[in-house]
Amino acid sequence: MAEHLLVSIGKARFSDPDRHLIPFVNDIEQDKFLNDIENTPHAFVLACLMDRQIKAERAWSIPYRIKDIVGSFNIDDLASVSLEEYKNIFNRNILHRFNDIMAEVFYSAVQDIKVKYNGDASLIWSNNPSSAKVVYEFLQFKGSGKKIATMAANILARQFKIPFSDYYSIDISPDVHILRVMRRTGLVDSNADLDSIIYKARELNPEFPGIIDFSCWETGRTWCRPNNPNCNECIIRDDCKKVIF
Ligand code: SF4
Structure with a gap:
């Protein structure tokens, strides 16, 4: 065939072979932030997890808005914010359609990145991983699913040009x-x-x-x-x- x-x-x-800026939100400042997977890889992971049941641009803008509200995007600073405070932030600013649920997803992912990945989300895709490993790691986050996990792996491979040992x-x-x-x-x-x-x-x-x-x-x-x-x-x-x- x-x-x-x-x-x-x-x-x-x-x-x-060239990596181009991905227009996740169509706002240059926010897109630079989301594309900076060398310095803030958790912004990309958290944005992927927010991408449910609302327009993609709105979902992908959530990490940047939280950075503004918290005043930092350092993983230790994000991890020091309580679940109740995240719920307040999401509801007060109407960040998502399902603010309580997505505040829990955000909080839980921040804790996972801090504890499981020692604060460095790029460990999910470092060292030439298999595609199954990366999809599996994304599936472990609360609120994730096959669609989010494969979308994340796809963006990492195709657009961020992260090397994988296979793409099956x-x-x-x-x-x-x-x-x-x-x-x-x-x-x-x-x-x-x-x-x-x-x-x-x-x-x-x-x-x-x-x-x-x-x-x-x-x-x-x-x-x-x-x-x-x-x-x-x-x-x-x-x-x-x-x-x-
Ligand atoms: S516009 Fe749609 S229907 Fe038309 S050729 Fe392209 S894919 Fe096919």
Whole structure:
């Protein structure tokens, strides 16, 4: 079977050796902070854990807002804040849709990073780990799940260019854009669920299923909009069945 364009484009993006600033929030100060995984790797981990049930930009802005409120992002300072105080911070500033729950997730992750990783969250991905190890470590955080864990591993591998010993366990983490593109291309049925999409991505590129994550997302956000998809200019138009429903 010929390689699908989504895979070829994903591989081309992955082979770019340069690391670019990831526009998590589309705010230069906040994005620099979240991209600084050498100095504040826990900001990236905590932002991943906040990315549930609200718009991604809002979720990823939470660590920066807490830094402003606490006046520090040093892990010891964050760990000295009590759970009750985090609940107050989240509720007072309406940081999330589920403020009590996400305050607990934040508090618990800070304690884990301080105790389990000696304050250095980058130990999760240091020393050329296997993809399964990194996904497993992210799954251990309270409030995490397969979607968050594979998203985190995907960003570390593809965008932060962290070396892994393999990429087999990095699945695609489907969002609305990815779901729409996979259905319209005809790669999956028009009513396919998230699990079907994960397995189709494994079939397309078993050694790194998540490699199509970004090419799907980019296609969905740029050309394959919910209404009036721009098929004429779409980068995968030659490999798409254009199942518009
Ligand atoms: S060719 Fe059209 S339907 Fe197919 S992915 Fe691109 S915009 Fe969507």
